[in-house]
Amino acid sequence: MKRQGFLDDESRRDLIELARDGSAAHRLARRANALVLLDTGMNFAAVAKVLLLDEDTIRTWRLLYEEDGIDGLVSFGYEGSACRLDDEQQARLISWITETLPRSTRAIGAWIAAECGIEYQSRSGLIALLHRLGMEHRKPRAISRKLDPEKQAAFIKAYENLLNQLADDEAVLFGDAVHPTHAVRPVGCWSPKDVPVAVEQSSGRDRLNIHGAIDLETGRTVMKDVLTVDAASTIMLLMAIEAMYPGKRLIHVFLDNARYHHAKLVQTWLARSDCRIKLHFIPPYCPHLNPIERLWGLMHRHTTHNKCYASFKDFSIAMLDFLRSDVPKNWTTWCDAVTDNFRIINPTKYRILT
Template sequence: MICTGFLSEVDRTDLIELARDGSAAHRLARRANALVLLDSGWSCEKVAGALLLDDDTIRRWHGLFIEDGLEGLTRFEAGGSACLMNDEQQEKLKAWVAAALPRSTRQIGGWIEKEFGHVYAGRSGLIALLHRLGLAYHKPKVIPRKLDEDKQKAFIATYEKLLNSLPDDEAVLFADAVHPTHAARPAGCWAPSEETLAIEQTSGRQRINIHGAVDLETGQTRMIEVETVDAASTIRLLESIEAFYPMLVLIHVFLDNARYHHARIVQQWLAQPGRRIKLHFIPPYCPHLNPIERLWGVMHKHVTHNKSYATCAQFADVTLEFLRAKVPRNWPRFRDSVTDNFRVISPATFRVMT
């Protein structure tokens, strides 16, 4: 008896899609159908009966999948092969994909037809071929143009040293500005197949300016809405932070190297007697070293994705309510997405597309 649950969520989704793909070879679809039924708890005998096969065939298909995954299901015995291309053509395809970085299977299928005269009627068979050749669908990461590994390492070491020696009467916050636009942001979601979804678009021209800070230890935030993010708004934010922590001796605020953070009036404000804030600057071109950048992403996910607001004022109210109240109140839920689990990004580890 084969135990249920041997499919990963990704494998199960791929197999169901393959089984429902009317353009896939019928024998390949039957194999996919058999694996999904086995994973749902059906016995080999029951699956074989449903598909008008013998149970040894079902067991053999299961063995192929366990050994080689989806690629194993695309191999057939004498009488045919799921692959239309010989070894030399496959190597040429692999080299072309590596050089051209095509964005769709449609583009790849067109190249194969033009170069070799082979037509892949089904997307699933072509995807199986690409996987078998060691090719995968990638979404490129966006990295800054100028990254200094040594400065990243030095910053991380300094930050960790500060945290390890931080007294109880001090705190660490990360600050930044964000400018969300009053516009609907469509995002993929599951829905009944017969429905066509839409979001009512807004003007997309108005935006709000928020200068804010977050305490990763407690989830407390300080968020001010401003007309313009500048040196004056920086001082307002720092005043808000000091007022929120009246009993602390020193508050460490980490921020980026925006010119207004270095402005003379900001330095003059910090030099006033009784000020309890010390600024620490993140290395240039390193937004990944500022956790509040991740908080902005969480905000968009909960406030702007698949959401539409009639007015910019309503949009501003919901955004600020989320950042000022919902984030601190639900910090255990959000903190794993807004962390100081820093890493060094090295351009040498990427193939940079041009």
């Protein structure tokens, strides 16, 4: 492919006119401008730098013009771009990434430069290359080595059977404890690019202990603010659940396997002849099978993300008001974020990083 002087006089005049035409689409004018600069002898890297683009984009525009002239430049539905690596180099790159799972585009660019002698000057061009090769940047999921797919499947089946046979005078709730700390959680947000943003950080490290439960059918919650999460707080929670459902003959409560949920004190309380609570336990190491864990995430998004509370009292009020009042009140809006749409996590289907 001829790099310099590849345009004839007429084509060059047409492209210059197009680049200068204020009524032409901005994207089209930039493409015309790029080709004129290439024709003067500037290389792909230089043109990309001038136009604040990546080299692959400039190469693509050159190929479009080579194949279809100005009509090719007008087409904005073109997928992909010219790759600077040949097929063998691409295969080696894919193999290396698959084997090593590099954490940054900097490391990938360094490998390409060392192994293929090609330097990518822009991160965007390198990212475009990786996407074309079927790669994506992802965060590993933290999973327990002790996850048992068979136990998960058995739990899900038993839960679905329970719901299918649930009588009108029965209810189902999911319970758990959470310990939010009086601290703001900074998260990303959109803002004008010339306006720096910050969030004030609280000075305290006080912790709120909440032992709670939620009814996925109605969004009703029981949230106990306790000094310590233990067997006594478990009994307090179960008593509050019974009080909330005076007309229910049987109330099914699903809990994790925390030691205090199995305490002898709790077992003695459950053994009462008039007890209407029946406990069910989620398989070990399976927080994904407890929907209330999703409620805790929803709680943080609405109460601690980019929000600072001057005092621990203000923080506690906001947290408890959200869980006790806002969740039931807005359940039709938030119910899809806190569901019992369970799935089985099988560690053998993941590549475990070491």
